[in-house]
Amino acid sequence: MAKAQVTFADIGETVTVSAGTRIIEVSEKVNAGLVYGCREGDCGTCIMQVLDGWENLSQPSVLEEKVLRDNNVGRHCRLACQAQILGGSVTVKPA
Numbered sequence: 470m471a472k473a474q475v476t477f478a479d480i481g482e483t484v485t486v487s488a489g490t491r492i493i494e495v496s497e498k499v500n501a502g503l504v505y506g507c508r509e510g511d512c513g514t515c516i517m518q519v520l521d522g523w524e525n526l527s528q529p530s531v532l533e534e535k536v537l538r539d540n541n542v543g544r545h546c547r548l549a550c551q552a553q554i555l556g557g558s559v560t561v562k563p564a
């Protein structure tokens with residue numbers, strides 16, 4: 470399976486994962502500062518800022534876009550429980 474790299478800027482850790490992994494699954498394993506609530510794209514607790522590699526993430530669903538809008542987040546924010554890394558590398562930190 471294709472590999473991808475996720476860097477958590479808050480703890481300075483880079484992890485190699487399988488393409489298709491959701492960011493929250495990795496952040497939990499390495500104890501990055503991303504926290505979550507529902508893990509279903511509903512509560513907005515897991516909002517993260519994407520510092521680099523935005524194009525390597527899956528497209529946000531209609532529900533995710535609504536949650537991001539409702540939470541008034543800035544550009545390049547995503548829900549860590551919904552965004553999947555599709556390949557390449559991405560750098561994130563808690564929003």
Ligand code: FES
Binds near residue numbers: 511
């Ligand atoms: S944990 Fe609730 S939206 Fe991601």
